[in-house]
Amino acid sequence: MPNAPGLTAIVTVGDEILSGHTQDTNSSFLARLAFAAGRPVAHIEVVADQLALTGMSLLSRNDPPPARPPSSYAAAAQELSALGVSRAHADPPPLRVRSLRRCRIGRLAYELVKFDHDPSLPSSFEAEQLCGPAVAGAYLCRHKHGRRPWLVWVHGAGQGQPLDLLFSRAGRLRELGFNVALPIQPGHGYRRNDWPHGDGHVKAGMGHGPRGC
Numbered sequence: 001m002p003n004a005p006g007l008t009a010i011v012t013v014g015d016e017i018l019s020g021h022t023q024d025t026n027s028s029f030l031a032r033l034a035f036a037a038g039r040p041v042a043h044i045e046v047v048a049d050q051l052a053l054t055g056m057s058l059l060s061r062n063d064p065p066p067a068r069p070p071s072s073y074a075a076a077a078q079e080l081s082a083l084g085v086s087r088a089h090a091d092p093p094p095l096r097v098r099s100l101r102r103c104r105i106g107r108l109a110y111e112l113v114k115f116d117h118d119p120s121l122p123s124s125f126e127a128e129q130l131c132g133p134a135v136a137g138a139y140l141c142r143h144k145h146g147r148r149p150w151l152v153w154v155h156g157a158g159q160g161q162p163l164d165l166l167f168s169r170a171g172r173l174r175e176l177g178f179n180v181a182l183p184i185q186p187g188h189g190y191r192r193n194d195w196p197h198g199d200g201h202v203k204a205g206m207g208h209g210p211r212g213c
Contacts, residue, residue: 007041008034010034012047031044076121096116098135099114106166110162112139118133138182139181141165142180150181159189164182165182168180
């Protein structure tokens with residue numbers, strides 16, 4: 001059962017998988033890793049991506065910032081490779097919540113949590129203005145009864161709006177016994193103009209609330 005302790009859920013995004021043109025090998029690989037870690041997979045969900053990306057692009061009010069060339073990440077990639085997986089993904093400090101707001105989009109009730117965010121990243125990230133203190137946020141779709149496992153949805157380019165909860169079928173996943181969290185990436189959603197600057201200043205990101213609240 002999804003509400004049993006130590007279980008994992010996988011969400012795969014891709015129209016090419018739903019159409020049958022591409023075999024979903026990623027889920028199989030992740031399932032083996034989860035099983036080896038003692039957290040077997042209880043549920044795998046496949047959702048479309050092109051419809052969501054199109055919808056988010058049409059609803060966007062501003063053009064996204066220009067993409068960085070891959071060469072600008074070379075120093076950061078070298079530092080992360082030298083750190084290795086365990087040191088590059090150290091456990092974060094306890095969450096420092098600034099606000100928690102109840103919202104609704106259609107019939108789906110969810111929450112918007114905003115929190116202080118200052119990840120410990122290599123110095124080259126700050127030199128390239130790829131990190132810095134910020135007020136981050138996430139949409140939460142929590143199950144009402146008892147403690148449930150969390151499914152973290154990492155959205156793609158052009159997304160980060162409450163509407164993503166509908167496209168990702170967060171309500172359905174909640175019915176299956178999961179909590180769903182959708183962290184809002186810098187430069188997306190209500191954080192569209194809220195990029196870290198690496199200058200030690202906290203970007204407030206507390207202006208216009210997300211649509212649907």
